[in-house]
Amino acid sequence: MKNLTKVALALSAGAALAVAAPLAAMAHVTIDPGQSDAGSYALITVKVPNESDTEKTNRVQLNLPTDTPFTSVRFVPVPGWDAELVRSELPEPVMIGESEITEAVTSIVWTAQAGSEIGDGALLLLPISLGPVPDVGSVVLTADQTYTDGSVVSWNGTEEGAEKPAPILYVNDAPVDHHGDTATDDDAHGDSDDHASEDEHSDEAAASSGDPVARGLGIAGLVAGLGALVAAFAFRRPATK
Structure with missing residues (x-):
C-alpha cells in the first residue's frame, strides 16, 4: 500500500508540474x-509580466526600429505609470512615401510612480498605437524590463527558441505561434464554411494546437485523474468477513 501511496503522490506532483511548465513559458514580454496590415495604424498592448519572486518591475522601455521608423506613436495613459516618447535622430535618413525622415520616436519609456510597481504574479498592460505599419515581413520591438534592485532584463532575442524573445509585430502574415498568444483572424473567428468542423471541435483543437496552457491543463487533468484512481486503491481497506 505504501508503494501505491507514493505513486499517487508522484502523479499529483506531476500534474502540478504539467501546469507550471506552460505557464512559465508564457512569462515573456x-x-x-x-x-x-501594412499601412495601418496598429493598436496593440504590450504585456509585461513580473518574473521575480522578490523584486518588482518599476520601468519598461519598448525600443522601436530606426530602419523602418513609425511616424505616429501614441500611448494610452496607465494609472500609476508615467510614459515618455523618446525622439532620436535616425542613423540614416529614411524615405516614407515622398518624405525624408531624419528623426523619429525610437522608444517609449514607462516609469512607475511610488507604490505602483508590479510585483510577483502581476501583469502590466501598456496600450500603444503605432503607424503607419511598414510593408515588411515583421517588425522587431525589443524591450528592457527594470526591477527595483536595478537589474535589467532585455527581451531582444530573435532566434528560434530564444530564452528572452523580443516582441515581434508580423506584417500581413500571421505570427509564428510559439506560445499560443496570437492567431490570425480566421483562427480567432473562423469562416462559416471552411472552419465549421474546427468550431465544432474547439476543445480538441485547443488541446492539439500550440497552446501550452490548454495542453498543460489537459495533461494535468489526465495525470490527476490517474493519481486519484491509484490513491483510491491505495487507501481502500479489504472488506471484513
Whole structure:
C-alpha cells in the first residue's frame, strides 16, 4: 500500500508540474495582437509580466526600429505609470512615401510612480498605437524590463527558441505561434464554411494546437485523474468477513 501511496503522490506532483511548465513559458514580454496590415495604424498592448519572486518591475522601455521608423506613436495613459516618447535622430535618413525622415520616436519609456510597481504574479498592460505599419515581413520591438534592485532584463532575442524573445509585430502574415498568444483572424473567428468542423471541435483543437496552457491543463487533468484512481486503491481497506 505504501508503494501505491507514493505513486499517487508522484502523479499529483506531476500534474502540478504539467501546469507550471506552460505557464512559465508564457512569462515573456509580448504584444497583442502580434499581427497588423501594412499601412495601418496598429493598436496593440504590450504585456509585461513580473518574473521575480522578490523584486518588482518599476520601468519598461519598448525600443522601436530606426530602419523602418513609425511616424505616429501614441500611448494610452496607465494609472500609476508615467510614459515618455523618446525622439532620436535616425542613423540614416529614411524615405516614407515622398518624405525624408531624419528623426523619429525610437522608444517609449514607462516609469512607475511610488507604490505602483508590479510585483510577483502581476501583469502590466501598456496600450500603444503605432503607424503607419511598414510593408515588411515583421517588425522587431525589443524591450528592457527594470526591477527595483536595478537589474535589467532585455527581451531582444530573435532566434528560434530564444530564452528572452523580443516582441515581434508580423506584417500581413500571421505570427509564428510559439506560445499560443496570437492567431490570425480566421483562427480567432473562423469562416462559416471552411472552419465549421474546427468550431465544432474547439476543445480538441485547443488541446492539439500550440497552446501550452490548454495542453498543460489537459495533461494535468489526465495525470490527476490517474493519481486519484491509484490513491483510491491505495487507501481502500479489504472488506471484513
